[in-house]
Amino acid sequence: MVSLLDHLRRRLEREGMLSVADYMGEALTHPVGGYYMRGDPFGAPGPAGGDFITAPEISQMFGELIGVWCADSWLRLGQPAPCALVELGPGRGTLMADALRATRQVPGFHDALDIHLVEVSPALRERQRESLGAHEITWLDNAGQIPEGPLLLIANEFFDALPVRQFEQTAEGWAERVVVLGPDDALAFALAAPSAANRPLIPAALRDAPEGTLVEVCPAALNIAAFLGHRLARQPGAALIVDYGPASPAPGPTLQALRHHRHHEVLDAPGSADLTAHVDFASLAQAAASAGCLAHGPVPQGDFLGALGIELRAAQLAAAAPRAAEAIGAARKRLTDPAEMGGLFKTLALTSPGPPFDPGAPAGFEAPAPQSPPPLSPDSQDR
Structure with a gap:
């Protein structure tokens, strides 16, 4: 078999x-x-761990509050x-499992749902099937297969995790950074010839950046945002995007590889490490709004979770499991502290135009944000 x-x-x-x-x-x-x-990349550091850990794996509170957001939007x-x-x-499937468990007491909500997961990995589909075995699930290969309707x-x-293109400002204009074969057939970065066709791809705020500036753009992300914007402009609904990156376009390379929770060379042993880059939230919002929907935010993840009641939820879980109180508090801090995930990660909401989100905004995006207990299932306990 030929290696990657x-x-x-x-x-x-x-x-x-x-x-x-x-x-x-x-x-x-x-x-x-x-x-x-190739398999399951998720897990905490350690001999049996994966390469990275995401918010739903840190605490059930994250998925529960996302479920609250979905139920509130549906209402x-x-x-x-x-x-x-x-x-x-x-x-x-951890986030979806927590969201569904936490909202099963919302009258009519689960009966109305037609659950779809967009997943390309056969191995992860199996994990999702294990996590969500009690629910009827349809798997999709891409967002274009999402059925019509609310x-x-x-x-x-x-x-x-969507592929980014990189461009560098040169004396002759923007040149694309590419991958080539270097000495000893090793993969290496190089610059293609500058082209005037590259300039329109650069966010307007960065087009006149000084020589040597590197900018990343993600055409796939913009295409999906535009698709969602067009869909929400035609049919009722709401979308919540949670990821890490700046609120406005920023120069500099952010593409990185992670393996066993440590930085890994991007071009070394392709396929053995996760590759990610910061999300340009402003460009996502612009692409979606230009297609006809409303964009709300971005809002720092810590503020968003705080508005949905994570402090109250943490207190509920700690009261139900006093021995886990310290771990619950540490997880809440990691998710919300501006110096941790609470500041780097942002939330962006896309909604259909007109009422109920114009005037108004989805939960977590109002100003000032409400502080009320989350309507969680009363039997939800720390997992």
Whole structure:
């Protein structure tokens, strides 16, 4: 069997160069050697751990409050039935399992739901099936397969894994950074020839950046945002995007590889490490809004979870399990502290135009944000 590295070398021998986005796509989703196609990458540090951990794996509170957000949005939309509940990149299914468990007491909510998971990894689909065995699930290969009708959509740490292109400002204009074959057939970065066609791809605020500036853009993310914007402009619904990155376009390379919770060389052993890059929330919001929906935020994750009642939920869980109180408090801090995930991670909501979200805003995006107990299932306990 040809290794992913050998496959990439053969492509480079034929094509001469690959965009960084093409390289990312191969490294993450190649059918044989792609990182996400090989197994379960999630887990805490340790001998049996994975390469990274996401918010739903840190604490059930995260998924529960996302469930609260979905239920609240469904109520505001007039309790449509049926209603598609869709998650993009659902990992192990932990977030969806917590969201559904926490909202099962909302009258009519679960009966109205038609649950869809957009997942390309066969291994992760199996994990999701284990986590959500009590629910009827439909798996989709891409967002374009989402059925018509009212929509609630969740995308947690999905956009950061979409392939990015990198461009560098040179004396002759913007040049794309590419992957080539270097000495000893090793993969290496290089610059393609500058082209005037590259300039329109750069966010307007960064187009006149000084020479040597590197900028990342994610066409796949913008296409999905525009697709969601168009969909929500035509049919009622709301989408919640949670990821890490700046609120406005920023220069600099953010593409990184993670393996066993440590930084890994991006071009070393492709397919063996996770590849991610910061999300440009302002560009996502603009792409979606230009397609006809409303964009709310971005709001720091800590503020969003605080508005939904994470302090109260943490207190409930600690009271129910006093021995776990310290761990529950540490998880809450990690999710909400501005110096930890609470500041780096942002939330962006996309909604249908007009009432109930214009005037008004989805839960967690109002100003000032409400402080009220989350309507969680009373039997939800710390897992």
